[in-house]
Amino acid sequence: MSNHKQISETIAQRLNRIVESETIAMAKLGRALAAEGKPIINLSFGEPDFRTPxxxxxxxxxxxxxxxxxxxxxxxxxxxxxxxxxxxxxxxxxxxxxxxxxxxxxxxxxxxxxxxxxxxxxxxxxxxxxxxxxxxxxxxxxxxxxxxxxxxxxxxxxxxxxxxxxxxxxxxxxxxxxxxxxxxxxxxxxxxxxxxxxxxxxxxxxxxxxxxxxxxxxxxxxxxxxxxxxxxxxxxxxxxxxxxxxxxxxxxxxxxxxxxxxxxxxxxxxxxxxxxxxxxxxxxxxxxxxGVMQPTYDMRTAFHSRRDLCYNLLKDVEGIKLLNPDGAFYLFPDISHFIGKSYKNYTIHNSQDLCMYILNEFYVVTVAGSAFGNDHCIRLSYATNEDNLTIAINRIKEALSLLK
Ligand SMILES: Cc1ncc(COP(=O)(O)O)c(C=O)c1O
Known part of the structure; x- marks a missing residue:
């Protein structure tokens, strides 16, 4: 990924101290695969999918x-x-x-x-x-x-x-x-x-x-x-x-x-x-x-019901440890159980490997927990509709079940 590239002499040293935002980098990868016609579902977005009121x-x-x-x-x-x-x-x-x-x-x-x-x-x-x-x-x-x-x-x-x-x-x-x-x-x-x-x-x-x-x-x-x-x-x-x-x-x-x-x-x-x-x-x-806050409250209600949907779909998956979040619009499952496991030519050494496997084989964009300082987790955003969420989480479940 572009994140860890050594920066050329042209670019000032201070740029070596930072990396491209991982959430933005993953969204970019997802867009590139979607442009190739892959049925991508993006769970990397940190933005509500609702219209501005x-x-x-x-x-x-x-x-x-x-x-x-x-x-x-x-x-x-x-x-x-x-x-x-x-x-x-x-x-x-x-x-x-x-x-x-x-x-x-x-x-x-x-x-x-x-x-x-x-x-x-x-x-x-x-x-x-x-x-x-x-x-x-x-x-x-x-x-x-x-x-x-x-x-x-x-x-x-x-x-x-x-x-x-x-x-x-x-x-x-x-x-x-x-x-x-x-x-x-x-x-x-x-x-x-x-x-x-x-x-x-x-x-x-x-x-x-x-x-x-x-x-x-x-x-x-x-x-x-x-x-x-x-x-x-x-x-x-x-x-x-x-x-x-x-x-x-x-x-x-x-x-x-x-x-x-x-x-x-x-x-x-x-x-x-x-x-x-x-x-x-x-x-x-x-x-x-x-102005009126009702659109915000409606959005929160929608996020609440998506949170419940995603939590219920994921909570009993073997190997996943999951909290039921109180707010925001993300799940942050612990995926430590899958570290060291393999499928085809993929071996999962860390959260980034798991995200790339899920993206390349099952077309779901997620973000590695390492970007947030926790390499035992991945982040799933539920800022998309319930049909997409159901398909995406079922794909993730299948991806995980194949890792041995
Ligand atoms: C915790 C947190 N703080 C700040 C921001 C930045 O928000 P803004 O769109 O207002 O720049 C985000 C956006 O994802 C966020 O998740």
Whole structure:
């Protein structure tokens, strides 16, 4: 795969510190096979397969018709920042002023800004595994040092306050996590977040990046934000966006609520990198944040029923260990049982081998757990319709049953 190629002398050294996003690389491979006419089903996508709701699209059409097509203030238009402020208060009980809010080109851009704004070369960044695919590369790009905390399916992919405390050193600058989590789908509940907050109160030099992009795709209890506890609002960067909640991945709007100094640093970076995000998409994001939430709730209901379908299809497969996720739209089965097994000319040494076998022989695109820091698992996205999911999972079952 392109990921581990040595980069030529033409390309700057810093590019050697990162790899192409594995989820994007797998989707590319899937598209190439589909173009050859193979009956590909793609379970690699990290995006809802629903339409952006009409009232949001209409706001963008209106923006174009009103010639709202010029550069905007770098950190976002005032009415969008006001909408984000309201949203933080309404949904998360967080009081961020508009000068603490920066709107960016997707949550990915928000996270990269934050990492570049905070992390000096050699600074340690604590990341629980499994983590969203880009976290480690972003830290590497900033020349930070990733300090991973391992978890496994037996701990429900959750870290404990003790593990967190043990990972903190005088060099720790940042702790980054997502809840609901991509790829595991697990969610930290209120008491777990409070326990982390108690640890952070003892270590006031550590900043916290709380990635809450899957906030609304949550099947059980209410969503909680870590910035609510103790004094953490003063050093938490709360990241969110419209991609997952409103099926707006292509619109590229993310945002942060952060201490003023950090928000200003992100704005400064953005003033040189992007000049702020798309004017039309910003108007659409206002409609999303302030408009009716029913389309989001309907989407969540659909994800819930797909989660049940996929979980039930996979849970009894011999050799698979599986959790029933609380949120997001992924399953993260443990496939350790199949390591060392073979079929035809395939021998499975790791999660990547298993994904390539399933792709090449059974035409289902999945993503190796190694991309998320856990080589015992693979990630399946259920952001596709139930017929596709049923066919794809049955193909995966057949693939696994042939491995001896
Ligand atoms: C955990 C997590 N954070 C952030 C993002 C980035 O979202 P956006 O589309 O807003 O850049 C994703 C997208 O897959 C994600 O899974």
């Amino acid at each position: 009409d009232h949001i699209k209409q706001a963008a059409i209106d923006a174009i018709n009103q010639n709202f097509t010029y550069y905007t203030p770098v950190a976002g238009i005032p009415d969008l920042k006001e909408a984000v402020k309201l949203k933080f208060k309404r949904d998360n009980n967080l009081e961020y002023n508009t000068d603490q809010i920066v709107v960016s080109t997707g949550a990915k851009n928000s996270i990269m800004n934050t990492v570049l704004a905070l992390v000096n070369p050699g600074d340690e960044v604590i990341i629980p595994q499994p983590y969203w695919v880009s976290y480690s590369d972003m830290v590497n790009l900033a020349e930070g040092v990733c300090v991973f905390i391992n978890t496994s399916i037996d701990e429900h992919y959750k870290i404990t306050p003790q593990q967190l405390e043990e990972a903190i050193t005088p060099k720790t600058k940042l702790f980054m996590f997502s809840s609901p989590n991509n790829p595991s789908g697990m969610i930290y509940n209120e008491s777990e977040l409070k326990a982390f907050a108690e640890v952070f109160e003892r270590h006031p030099h550590v900043y916290i990046l709380s990635d809450e992009i899957y906030e609304h795709i949550n099947f059980n209890e209410k969503h909680y934000s870590i910035a609510n506890y103790g004094t953490l609002i003063n050093r938490t960067i709360t990241v969110n966006g419209v991609s997952k909640a409103f099926s707006m991945t292509g619109w590229r709007i993310g945002y942060i609520g952060a201490p003023k100094e950090i928000a200003f640093a992100c704005e400064k970076l953005q003033s040189q990198f992007t000049s702020g995000t798309n004017s039309i998409a910003q108007k659409a994001a206002i409609a999303a944040l302030l």
